[in-house]
Amino acid sequence: MDSPLLKKLMQFSDFSSDDKSLINALTSDRQRLYGAREDIVREGEHSADIHVVLTGLACRYKHLEDGSRQIMAFLVPGDPCDSEIFILDKMDHSIGTLSPSIVAAVSGARMKQLLLNRGSIALAFWWNTLQDEGVLRERIIDEGRRDAYGRIGFLIYEIFLRSRAFGVIDGQTFDFPVTQVDLADATGLTPVHVNRMLRQFREENLIAIDGKTWTVLDPQGLRKAVGYEASYLHLDRARREPYSEAGRRVSGLI
Amino acid sequence: MDSPLLKKLMQFSDFSSDDKSLINALTSDRQRLYGAREDIVREGEHSADIHVVLTGLACRYKHLEDGSRQIMAFLVPGDPCDSEIFILDKMDHSIGTLSPSIVAAVSGARMKQLLLNRGSIALAFWWNTLQDEGVLRERIIDEGRRDAYGRIGFLIYEIFLRSRAFGVIDGQTFDFPVTQVDLADATGLTPVHVNRMLRQFREENLIAIDGKTWTVLDPQGLRKAVGYEASYLHLDRARREPYSEAGRRVSGLI
DNA sequence: CGATTCATTGACCGGGATCAAGAACCGTGG
DNA sequence: CCACGGTTCTTGATCCCGGTCAATGAATCG
Numbered sequence: 385m386d387s388p389l390l391k392k393l394m395q396f397s398d399f400s401s402d403d404k405s406l407i408n409a410l411t412s413d414r415q416r417l418y419g420a421r422e423d424i425v426r427e428g429e430h431s432a433d434i435h436v437v438l439t440g441l442a443c444r445y446k447h448l449e450d451g452s453r454q455i456m457a458f459l460v461p462g463d464p465c466d467s468e469i470f471i472l473d474k475m476d477h478s479i480g481t482l483s484p485s486i487v488a489a490v491s492g493a494r495m496k497q498l499l500l501n502r503g504s505i506a507l508a509f510w511w512n513t514l515q516d517e518g519v520l521r522e523r524i525i526d527e528g529r530r531d532a533y534g535r536i537g538f539l540i541y542e543i544f545l546r547s548r549a550f551g552v553i554d555g556q557t558f559d560f561p562v563t564q565v566d567l568a569d570a571t572g573l574t575p576v577h578v579n580r581m582l583r584q585f586r587e588e589n590l591i592a593i594d595g596k597t598w599t600v601l602d603p604q605g606l607r608k609a610v611g612y613e614a615s616y617l618h619l620d621r622a623r624r625e626p627y628s629e630a631g632r633r634v635s636g637l638i
Numbered sequence: 639m640d641s642p643l644l645k646k647l648m649q650f651s652d653f654s655s656d657d658k659s660l661i662n663a664l665t666s667d668r669q670r671l672y673g674a675r676e677d678i679v680r681e682g683e684h685s686a687d688i689h690v691v692l693t694g695l696a697c698r699y700k701h702l703e704d705g706s707r708q709i710m711a712f713l714v715p716g717d718p719c720d721s722e723i724f725i726l727d728k729m730d731h732s733i734g735t736l737s738p739s740i741v742a743a744v745s746g747a748r749m750k751q752l753l754l755n756r757g758s759i760a761l762a763f764w765w766n767t768l769q770d771e772g773v774l775r776e777r778i779i780d781e782g783r784r785d786a787y788g789r790i791g792f793l794i795y796e797i798f799l800r801s802r803a804f805g806v807i808d809g810q811t812f813d814f815p816v817t818q819v820d821l822a823d824a825t826g827l828t829p830v831h832v833n834r835m836l837r838q839f840r841e842e843n844l845i846a847i848d849g850k851t852w853t854v855l856d857p858q859g860l861r862k863a864v865g866y867e868a869s870y871l872h873l874d875r876a877r878r879e880p881y882s883e884a885g886r887r888v889s890g891l892i
Numbered sequence: 893c894g895a896t897t898c899a900t901t902g903a904c905c906g907g908g909a910t911c912a913a914g915a916a917c918c919g920t921g922g
Numbered sequence: 923c924c925a926c927g928g929t930t931c932t933t934g935a936t937c938c939c940g941g942t943c944a945a946t947g948a949a950t951c952g
Contacts, residue, residue, distance in 0.1 A: 454783055470765055471650055499764075507724075513771065574910080
């Protein structure tokens, strides 16, 4: 049975069965169940381990001096959390769960040894990070250039696609265990305004929310409404494409 | 003579002299001089090469459907531009110069072959990307939680630090060949408001601008004014100190 | 020198923040 | 089962930061 980590990395490379076993072995022991809203790694800490989310939903976040919080990324099964330990003495942000999650710890030393000897796997980890970078860049565009309606809708649509990619639930319904405060922290808006935008999406019959269960009633409509550009996810580009979402592009000059 | 790329990667690893030669060789031929405001890679293109900035200043940017532009990152000497070619059919954003720059092209196939055989080098490239990610995360915080004054000041201070790290000019004066429109595109503000903020910084005697030459008159004051938190740069953390003339440290971030 | 880009400043407007107050929804213990 | 205290959600009223529109210099360039 392929681990979520292997599934993720297989987006990028064909692995030998040797490689596959090695990757699977990484997260096979030292698994731990975290509750909802528990920290996996905290800012300022240094851990000798890298953590990998196997089930559930987690996020990267940071508390600022003024008490506000910024969520910088959501982490889904297969995502390594804190590869930064290789280059940093201390984490410059925290990782916390949003829902109960199983997380594996991998010794940094072991990982490093593996990557030094297996260029193929090192390459896959690099490429995975490159993909993450794409998501971060899209978030920058999101915050820099979209209005509140677009930002919220964009976020919903992205989570919808990623959830579907993991087959979390079928069809248009998926689990998204966040509060409106979390959404505000992720989009740079206030909770009050998040609420207003959600109401609008509901009134437009684009989405429905029941507790932590969300439904995208009209995927195409939502996509249009927020001008979603899926190409950056490259779900249709990865060698083995788990799910496809046709991308459009625009090009231009400076 | 170490290439900018090698200098950058040496932040992360000790290399054998073999490795060093291999890295230096990557960017030693196929160098090309670009003028100011020229595209190195354009969104939608697929190139078989990876480009590495050797001198000058470049940026990642993207045009949106509505015609606006977002600058997502600045690229300084030693930065690989488009490693994404390994995982994407087409670039999802463009890379363009801001000042005249020398850029080297590296065959993707050659690079891949090298990384497969040299885990140590593959690891360094991965870590370099991890560092870039940290910078992107900081930008997300910037856009999500800071006001216009803080954003502009933050950007100036960051460029100031990085320029000093590269020893571009001495003391508090450095070259920053951007227009106010560029700054607006990088911060998600309008050019008009950028201008107002710059005026404010000038009136507070924190900075002076003469053409493309900027001076931070009061580094501590600027830092205080914008609540700069340098820790994410980890200038004091990087394993080694490649630019180790006293007091100077590292490298290309943003 | 026109012509084009870039910087600057003023007047006005609007999206989203802020403040405030209920309402609905918990998990907990009696 | 209900009573409760604490989150979370919801909605209205008001304010202000930064966007928009517009006009004028200033600098750069064929």
